[in-house]
Amino acid sequence: MVSELQLGERVMLIDQKDRRYLVTLRDGASFHTHAGIVAHNDIIGLTEGATVVGNTNRPFLVLRPTLADVVLKMPRGAQVIYPKDLGAILLAADIGPGMKVLEAGVGSGALSMTLLRAGAHVTGYEIREDFAERARINVEAMLGPDIHYDIHIRDVTLGIDGSDFDRVLLDMPEPWKVVEHAEQALKPGGTFLAYLPTINQTQLLRETLNKHLFGLAETVEVLRRTWHVTDRSVRPDHRMVAHTGFLTSARRILQKVDIRAEAGDAEGD
Numbered sequence: 001m002v003s004e005l006q007l008g009e010r011v012m013l014i015d016q017k018d019r020r021y022l023v024t025l026r027d028g029a030s031f032h033t034h035a036g037i038v039a040h041n042d043i044i045g046l047t048e049g050a051t052v053v054g055n056t057n058r059p060f061l062v063l064r065p066t067l068a069d070v071v072l073k074m075p076r077g078a079q080v081i082y083p084k085d086l087g088a089i090l091l092a093a094d095i096g097p098g099m100k101v102l103e104a105g106v107g108s109g110a111l112s113m114t115l116l117r118a119g120a121h122v123t124g125y126e127i128r129e130d131f132a133e134r135a136r137i138n139v140e141a142m143l144g145p146d147i148h149y150d151i152h153i154r155d156v157t158l159g160i161d162g163s164d165f166d167r168v169l170l171d172m173p174e175p176w177k178v179v180e181h182a183e184q185a186l187k188p189g190g191t192f193l194a195y196l197p198t199i200n201q202t203q204l205l206r207e208t209l210n211k212h213l214f215g216l217a218e219t220v221e222v223l224r225r226t227w228h229v230t231d232r233s234v235r236p237d238h239r240m241v242a243h244t245g246f247l248t249s250a251r252r253i254l255q256k257v258d259i260r261a262e263a264g265d266a267e268g269d
Contacts, residue, residue, distance in 0.1 A: 004045050004046065005025065005047070006044065009064070010023065010024050010141070011023055011025060012065040012069050014060060015033070015059075016058065022065060022070065022073035022074070025044055026040055035058045036057075037054050038055075048062065048064050068083035068086075070141075074138050074142075075134065075138065076107075077107070078131050078134075081111050084244070085195065089169065089193060089247060090114065092193055096120070097120070098121065099119075099120045100121050100165050100166050101115055101121065101169060102123050102156075102185060103123070103170075104126075104168075104170050104171070104172055106126045106135045107131055108134055109134065109135030109139045110138075111171060112124055112135055112151075113139045116143055117143060120167075123151075123152070123165075124149070125152055125155070136151060156170070157174070157181075159181050160185040163184055165186050165187065168190070168193070169193050170193070171194075173201070175194035175205055176204050179209055179212050179214070183212045183214070183252065186252040188252055188253070190252045191252070192214060192252065193250075196246050197246075199246060213253050214250035214253065217249070218249055218250070219246050221246055222244075223241070224241040
């Protein structure tokens with residue numbers, strides 16, 4: 001069943017140059033841009049995918065925003081994790097419904113809303129109260145006020161409450177200070193994942209993981225390149241979203257095993 005756009009909904013207005021605007025529909029309000037003024041009441045009641053025309057006769061495509069749209073356009077206090085990395089995190093950490101996830105460094109809430117929409121139960125640690133409040137507002141705006149989002153003003157380097165987490169996800173400058181706590185908090189087989197901007201930080205994290213009960217450590221970088229495709233030419237776009245961060249994941253194990261050495265021995269048999 002096709003649903004009409006309702007008062008209070010957020011919509012994405014897209015102009016002819018593919019500029020995108022995130023707008024919350026309010027009775028009697030107007031959206032102002034250099035391309036013209038669009039009355040919210042002209043949008044309310046439309047079917048998603050329709051076109052609305054502003055006072056300058058320039059059209060705007062009207063769609064409900066995707067999660068990626070919201071992440072890039074929502075108000076933020078801290079820098080958000082980009083959509084290309086959010087998708088990779090869901091797969092690398094193997095996030096699924098009902099999983100108990102500890103997230104530290106919630107920032108503006110981009111990762112939190114991604115985890116919650118995937119069905120995870122999220123406990124968030126954040127040291128800054130203003131970031132925590134912004135994250136809560138953004139999550140509720142995306143997922144509704146009834147979403148259960150458990151967030152605490154707390155320094156994760158001082159410890160983690162609980163010892164039955166399926167996943168521990170970190171977006172913070174010094175995640176190696178949390179490795180020992182994560183070792184105690186994760187279930188056997190659980191996944192640890194950290195997002196870091198520099199390879200120096202990543203190297204220190206990997207060295208720390210090697211000293212604890214974690215195995216199958218892996219570090220990846222996700223690069224996103226779009227393509228220009230027309231009738232006359234096909235080529236990569238001149239600009240791309242390249243480096244944003246390194247994703248390092250590892251599994252909680254019960255004893256250290258040299259996987260590579262055993263694989264080599266097996267090949268020699």
